[in-house]
Amino acid sequence: MTLHQLRIFESVARHLNITRAAKELHMSQPAVSQQLKILQRQFAHKLIVTTGHGVKLTERGQAFLDAVRPIVEQADRIEITFRNVECKETSL
Amino acid sequence: MTLHQLRIFESVARHLNITRAAKELHMSQPAVSQQLKILQRQFAHKLIVTTGHGVKLTERGQAFLDAVRPIVEQADRIEITFRNVECKETSL
DNA sequence: TAAAAATACTCCATAGGTATTTTAT
DNA sequence: ATAAAATACCTATGGAGTATTTTTA
Numbered sequence: 085m086t087l088h089q090l091r092i093f094e095s096v097a098r099h100l101n102i103t104r105a106a107k108e109l110h111m112s113q114p115a116v117s118q119q120l121k122i123l124q125r126q127f128a129h130k131l132i133v134t135t136g137h138g139v140k141l142t143e144r145g146q147a148f149l150d151a152v153r154p155i156v157e158q159a160d161r162i163e164i165t166f167r168n169v170e171c172k173e174t175s176l
Numbered sequence: 177m178t179l180h181q182l183r184i185f186e187s188v189a190r191h192l193n194i195t196r197a198a199k200e201l202h203m204s205q206p207a208v209s210q211q212l213k214i215l216q217r218q219f220a221h222k223l224i225v226t227t228g229h230g231v232k233l234t235e236r237g238q239a240f241l242d243a244v245r246p247i248v249e250q251a252d253r254i255e256i257t258f259r260n261v262e263c264k265e266t267s268l
Numbered sequence: 269t270a271a272a273a274a275t276a277c278t279c280c281a282t283a284g285g286t287a288t289t290t291t292a293t
Numbered sequence: 294a295t296a297a298a299a300t301a302c303c304t305a306t307g308g309a310g311t312a313t314t315t316t317t318a
Contacts, residue, residue, distance in 0.1 A: 085255060087179040088283090103297060115284050117299060122282095127258045134298060136293035144258075151254045155247050162243045163177060166219045166236075180308090195272060207309050209274060214307095226273060228318030 087159055089123045090152045092116055093131065097149045101138035179251055181215045182244045184208055185223065189241045193230035 095105040096116065106116045124131050131145035141149065187197040188208065198208040216223050223237035233241065 085179065085251065087177065087182075090179075101297080111283095112285055113298070114286085114300080118283080121299090129258065134291075136291080136295095136297075138297070148254075148258060151250070151257065155250050155254075158243070158247050158250075159177065162240075162247075165243065166221065166240060193272080194274095203308095204310055205273070206275080206311085210308075213274090226316075228271075228316080230272070 085123065085126060087155070089119050091156055091159075092119045093123060094149065094152055094156045096120065096132065096139065097141055097145070099138075100140060177215065177218060179247070181211050182248055183251075184211045185215060186241065186244055186248045188212065188224065188231065189233055189237070191230075192232060 092105065092109060092111075095108050096102055099105045099108070102116050102120070103113050106113045109116065120132065127148075129144050130142050131148050132139040132141055184197065184201060184203075187200050188194055191197045191200070194208050194212070195205050198205045201208065212224065219240075221236050222234050223240050224231040224233055
């Protein structure tokens with residue numbers, strides 16, 4: 085399970101559409117599909133199911149989303165907080 | 177920033193010793209050092225400094241640790257909660 | 269001088285892209 | 294019929310290991 089996969093899942097869950105999520109993530113549609121597949125294989129559970137016009141979350145997918153959101157949100161906060169702050173320590 | 181890097185940082189921060197963290201993580205010492213370097217380069221900040229007997233956290237490193245811990249803990253919870261639960265959905 | 273960390277290098281697994289096929293409405 | 298997802302294939306980057314050197318107390 086990678087942070088990247090969680091961000092992908094969160095985006096797909098929000099759009100209910102892999103193609104649109106791929107656009108938002110600046111990735112190709114197959115790359116998104118593959119990461120979702122890897123994620124679902126790790127937990128041996130379907131989190132989403134394909135429909136004609138996109139995807140929908142399974143019951144477990146919804147529970148997973150609820151657990152994932154705090155991680156993605158906190159990761160976003162970290163990237164904002166620790167990004168582009170001038171360095172007071174000695175140089176890297 | 178990857179979840180893997182955050183787990184590495186958390187382990188190093190706990191041990192204050194890269195070599196021992198590497199053992200805990202089942203990784204080589206250079207692999208841990210490299211991921212720390214990549215993480216620090218991303219934020220353009222030293223999070224740890226080398227000492228003779230290990231490492232210590234910078235002020236920013238301590239703040240980063242505080243921000244990272246909830247992510248690592250929640251990720252652990254997810255892996256426990258969603259691991260090895262028998263699948264009620266259709267097969268993958 | 270003795271731990272521990274950093275560097276150099278090589279290798280392989282994983283992630284991504286393009287092209288195409290399959291699915292579902 | 295059409296939009297979307299899945300598959301196949303290839304390539305490239307990133308992450309890991311071993312061996313070695315450098316650092317710090």
